[in-house]
Amino acid sequence: MSRTSRDVVDLGTLIVQGDDRQGIVAAVSSLLAKYGANIVSLDQHSTDPAGGRFFQRTTFHLEDLPAQIPSLSDELDNVLGMLGQSYRLTEARKPKRVAIMVSKTDHCLLDLLWRQRRGEIHMNVGMVIANHPDLGDDVRGFGIPFIHIPVNRASRAQAEAEQLKLLTDNVDLVVLARYMQILSGDFLQQVGVPVINIHHSFLPAFIGAGPYQKAKDRGVKLIGATAHYVTEDLDEGPIIEQDVVRVSHVETAAELQRRGADVERQVLSRAVAWHCEDRVIRDGNQTVVF
Amino acid sequence: MSRTSRDVVDLGTLIVQGDDRQGIVAAVSSLLAKYGANIVSLDQHSTDPAGGRFFQRTTFHLEDLPAQIPSLSDELDNVLGMLGQSYRLTEARKPKRVAIMVSKTDHCLLDLLWRQRRGEIHMNVGMVIANHPDLGDDVRGFGIPFIHIPVNRASRAQAEAEQLKLLTDNVDLVVLARYMQILSGDFLQQVGVPVINIHHSFLPAFIGAGPYQKAKDRGVKLIGATAHYVTEDLDEGPIIEQDVVRVSHVETAAELQRRGADVERQVLSRAVAWHCEDRVIRDGNQTVVF
Amino acid sequence: MSRTSRDVVDLGTLIVQGDDRQGIVAAVSSLLAKYGANIVSLDQHSTDPAGGRFFQRTTFHLEDLPAQIPSLSDELDNVLGMLGQSYRLTEARKPKRVAIMVSKTDHCLLDLLWRQRRGEIHMNVGMVIANHPDLGDDVRGFGIPFIHIPVNRASRAQAEAEQLKLLTDNVDLVVLARYMQILSGDFLQQVGVPVINIHHSFLPAFIGAGPYQKAKDRGVKLIGATAHYVTEDLDEGPIIEQDVVRVSHVETAAELQRRGADVERQVLSRAVAWHCEDRVIRDGNQTVVF
Amino acid sequence: MSRTSRDVVDLGTLIVQGDDRQGIVAAVSSLLAKYGANIVSLDQHSTDPAGGRFFQRTTFHLEDLPAQIPSLSDELDNVLGMLGQSYRLTEARKPKRVAIMVSKTDHCLLDLLWRQRRGEIHMNVGMVIANHPDLGDDVRGFGIPFIHIPVNRASRAQAEAEQLKLLTDNVDLVVLARYMQILSGDFLQQVGVPVINIHHSFLPAFIGAGPYQKAKDRGVKLIGATAHYVTEDLDEGPIIEQDVVRVSHVETAAELQRRGADVERQVLSRAVAWHCEDRVIRDGNQTVVF
CATH class of the missing domain: 3.40.50.170 (Formyl transferase, N-terminal domain)
Structure with missing residues (x-):
């Protein structure tokens, strides 16, 4: 578990959780790709192959992250809302x-x-x-x-x-x-x-x-x-x-x-x-x- | 914990336990010395510096052990009985x-x-x-x-x-x-x-x-x-x-x-x-x- | 590390590796989403936030996997080729x-x-x-x-x-x-x-x-x-x-x-x-x- | 390994080492018994059943230890010298x-x-x-x-x-x-x-x-x-x-x-x-x- 990356100003952490369903990883990674973010690490867990609970933690590097957060949050509200997921987005630089x-x-x-x-x-x-x-x-x-x-x-x-x-x-x-x-x-x-x-x-x-x-x-x-x-x-x-x-x-x-x-x-x-x-x-x- | 010594024919294990009191180690080791036994390992534990329970495990090498066991047991009965200890004497060669x-x-x-x-x-x-x-x-x-x-x-x-x-x-x-x-x-x-x-x-x-x-x-x-x-x-x-x-x-x-x-x-x-x-x-x- | 999932007939494992660059996770997960696959687990590692090597292991469930593999492989050749990644696709059911x-x-x-x-x-x-x-x-x-x-x-x-x-x-x-x-x-x-x-x-x-x-x-x-x-x-x-x-x-x-x-x-x-x-x-x- | 006993004023530690031979344990424990010391712990190790090196650590409680040390040391010099062992006697109370x-x-x-x-x-x-x-x-x-x-x-x-x-x-x-x-x-x-x-x-x-x-x-x-x-x-x-x-x-x-x-x-x-x-x-x- 890399603990150095938090020093990077533009590093974000996104926690997603909810009932498991298809396409969550794709939706999140595509949205991040659209913003030009680079995924630094991605961990994912489903409690069951079918009908379980879904958990994902993604850290990503995104130029000028603090300024982008409002817009990114809006899109996450939208995309993850449709998939029935809740999320938490934090800046790694903030202790x-x-x-x-x-x-x-x-x-x-x-x-x-x-x-x-x-x-x-x-x-x-x-x-x-x-x-x-x-x-x-x-x-x-x-x-x-x-x-x-x-x-x-x-x-x-x-x-x-x-x-x-x-x-x-x-x-x-x-x-x-x-x-x-x-x-x-x-x-x-x-x-x-x-x-x-x-x-x-x-x-x-x-x-x-x-x-x-x-x-x-x-x-x-x-x-x-x-x-x-x-x-x-x-x-x-x-x-x-x-x-x-x-x-x-x-x-x-x-x-x-x-x-x-x-x-x-x-x-x-x-x-x-x-x-x-x-x-x-x-x-x-x-x-x-x- | 040495496990090789059991191969030796003349190796004995003596377990002593009872209420702790002075002189048990000395009594046992002197008796073994009297027989010409060589102590190979000795572990001792007292549950309390004063008034606790005493435990000792001694492995020793004694020429012609099987033949000596009756006499050794008699003396152990005597010596350890006076010290209020019970004991168990086994031959390591016997699985x-x-x-x-x-x-x-x-x-x-x-x-x-x-x-x-x-x-x-x-x-x-x-x-x-x-x-x-x-x-x-x-x-x-x-x-x-x-x-x-x-x-x-x-x-x-x-x-x-x-x-x-x-x-x-x-x-x-x-x-x-x-x-x-x-x-x-x-x-x-x-x-x-x-x-x-x-x-x-x-x-x-x-x-x-x-x-x-x-x-x-x-x-x-x-x-x-x-x-x-x-x-x-x-x-x-x-x-x-x-x-x-x-x-x-x-x-x-x-x-x-x-x-x-x-x-x-x-x-x-x-x-x-x-x-x-x-x-x-x-x-x-x-x-x-x- | 779940080891039960291999019993599932339609479970696939995809290993991707190459020089790190943006969009690999998104490309893979979008392709899998397009096929209707459900990602069961995803592990990802980059040796460095910038300019490192990229590794990803994805297990996914895809209806009728054996029949779909040729077509899926073609698309992976294409998508991952453009991203400079090599890959390995295996069926979990095959020991x-x-x-x-x-x-x-x-x-x-x-x-x-x-x-x-x-x-x-x-x-x-x-x-x-x-x-x-x-x-x-x-x-x-x-x-x-x-x-x-x-x-x-x-x-x-x-x-x-x-x-x-x-x-x-x-x-x-x-x-x-x-x-x-x-x-x-x-x-x-x-x-x-x-x-x-x-x-x-x-x-x-x-x-x-x-x-x-x-x-x-x-x-x-x-x-x-x-x-x-x-x-x-x-x-x-x-x-x-x-x-x-x-x-x-x-x-x-x-x-x-x-x-x-x-x-x-x-x-x-x-x-x-x-x-x-x-x-x-x-x-x-x-x-x-x- | 008991670390509380060091608080006791009259607690001594005796380290004995040398070439292995019969009777060392008996000699030490008998000497301690003669002084009325109570053995609190005893660890012993021989590198080989025959012809190895011998190590023993004994902690004991002896009333008025500091005053007894000169006499005890004299006797240890004598007894252990004859057995070819070197020794070290310390008071546990001294850090x-x-x-x-x-x-x-x-x-x-x-x-x-x-x-x-x-x-x-x-x-x-x-x-x-x-x-x-x-x-x-x-x-x-x-x-x-x-x-x-x-x-x-x-x-x-x-x-x-x-x-x-x-x-x-x-x-x-x-x-x-x-x-x-x-x-x-x-x-x-x-x-x-x-x-x-x-x-x-x-x-x-x-x-x-x-x-x-x-x-x-x-x-x-x-x-x-x-x-x-x-x-x-x-x-x-x-x-x-x-x-x-x-x-x-x-x-x-x-x-x-x-x-x-x-x-x-x-x-x-x-x-x-x-x-x-x-x-x-x-x-x-x-x-x-x-």
Whole structure:
């Protein structure tokens, strides 16, 4: 998956999805050809040869793209509307605006901020919101605002209102980088952008709290982590990425947690990077990752 | 984990386990030294620095081992009894006597038989028992008896009686190589030897039937397999080995099943090989694998 | 990578490659749309956004495909000729005709034959040619002709002539499944079909003979295997697939060889399966694997 | 591999190595038993059942360890001297004193410093020496001295003298965390402590400079990294740890480098952590990692 092309000013990404039918690829590629666009990459997936759902991600180079977008969008509305497809057209040069929410542990947060600094994840982290003050220095050291909003059972509604005030219209994505609080259904509806969470187990094994102790008790030989979109059903949202690491009888639960932290940060960073490149398409409770 | 040493006639394996206390390693190694044995490998594990459980596996070379075993056992009884440890002493040259139970699918069965033939698993498969006749030719091609004992809900008790008659005193291990029947608690008690099963998922995810369809529905990004000792609690026995393979939105449930079959046969073969080398020690519902 | 679709009678695979230029995707998909074909999957790769090489693999469903192929080919000649692209059009229902060449070790051979029997690799193995007689019973047990052609330094030219007589016009692919002989440049030219080899190391590490001993001597912590197309430069042909397994100081060279055998059979089987689904495109000394 | 036990004040680690002979395990464990020590873990390896080299790592808990060390050492001198073994006895509570040398890239450096801060690697990084000034702010943000010593062909000898002045008697380990300079044989001799380097390829593949471009040109399907002790033979020192990540035709050489950076930092961090726990024993040009 080429991640360099985003540097090109005139690079566009077109996501198309809908019920599968003949001629979608031809319609899109012909329209792009008409505009003189060069297709740089094209990924396509149908869930079934007949009667399934259709997904396509196309990146293309088109001279003077920003100026052409209005006209291109009009034609896509028309062409894809007739084919019953919805679409999303983005400019690769525009990074996603991201807020990260954390509690006290630093491993996922630092990995994300460091990758942003290296240019590995195409995002601008505009703020870090935390329910504990511990990570303030680290975040501000990257030149990023850190906002401490304490949360307890009584204050949750008010805390979420504060969070929403900061987030609304300001971000394209919220990342929960080991934010140890459950967000309400109201929050998820009002925030209006995708929320990605890292769960510290290989879902659906060890749903809920304390997965490393549960893994130790069960005597598993691999432990894992899962990045998923957050839905109202805890730990049940569409999975973006998972990975595991081998363990044995030797590790204590505390050591499993340390080993797991390495997997967590990698899985979350990959999921966020792919999301920010418009590689992840939701398909009900599953994802297509191109 | 050296697997060559089993060829040596005078190689012994000593498993010691019990509540942890000082001096066990010294007692065992001094006793072996007294006999003139050379320790070839020694693995030791304590579940806790203080007050935990103790496990030790020692392989040693002792001139004329078969003749020395009675006397050595007497001394071990004495020394380890005082230390509150139980032990198991085996001669590496003696392969485990194994029965494999199967239904219709061949992948786990063939992998075990191939590896036996190549000398990779130190076992003698004395019989294959199947509830379907399909795999008879394959098994007999290896020169191994294949016994077809049909099973249905009504006949289960009788079938188990037939199986037990074949197994009792004849085998050291029963391997369920995708045997799609549940064995009764009575059977497990009467068979009197360990039973290893391969479950076609990464336990504890997707317990029970149809794990590949469940995995597809949940949209996981890795699928796995688990080899475990069989207990009366289905899919809850001590895990010996697990592994996973990466999948994506592309695979259908049928393709997940095919990818999974590769993981199943490897995981089961590894678990059986380790068991046959006395590398696996049960610790309640967990295992120590040296 | 869906492997079920090959069962469909009217499924075609079109491979296009050449210097990258605008409009290739559109031209192909429009032509297919004109015929009423439904694109089932489409993979595309350009080595460079500008001035690179272009590769596309399209699978499509077209009613009455066999009858339409002549006309479709004519139009492809025309359209792709103008765009400077070469192409290859195959019917998914036709399995590749394969010859396997072996020496004495069975692990790669058995894995291939067994996967063919299970329908996992879309090929017909028409013959197995061996320079030793050892594996005859195994091969004939699968109902496949086994031809023993001894080879020594003096007889190599004559042996190759015999082999060529068997292979010419009869196979689409030759697989060297641990065939421990070097094929001459003459043979490779005359055989006229691709030849896939499994090398028992992670190339380019440990080129040449005795890689497991070399790996042991160097003290590596992973060992691997490499499937590649055979060219006149030994161990230098385009790599199709590679994989590794973790090892440690414990394993002897003989044990590394046994561990490596597992990797070899998997890597070779994957490479052959992908080749037989027309997923592998050669690009100079590299491959594109869709 | 338990990493918690180092917190215990009275925990000792004893490394024994030499030519294999009978009775070493018994002698060591009896001596420890005599002192009332409790063996917490014991790993043992013989390169050959007969006439090989012997390695043992024992961790033990001994009341009032610091006070007992002189007497225990005397007895070890005596007992192990008679058995022809050398030994190393360390207190687990004492972290290794480490200097890190870097050039401009931050990924390995930051991973080490993060892990030190989280208590994952049992070391005290006393200084970071760099031939470029770029990483000064990052390092000083951790409260660690950063010393910039420019190096060019003409100034190398003088630079090494400066480095040696800083390092001598002050550190137990030097880590080259992508330090893009070759250290002279003189330096290695005079520094008097082990030096660990991270090589950005799966050695012995792609020895020397530019491994990612070489990997791209060769079309490999996996790329890796290797942590090894530095010897005078560039890229030929004993390997401590290696790992790989899967790549494909899609990645450019620049993207391989980015993917590889993730592997590099993990491999180096693991190697340094293991070294700091006295888990790595050199055996000629190989290592035993317990």
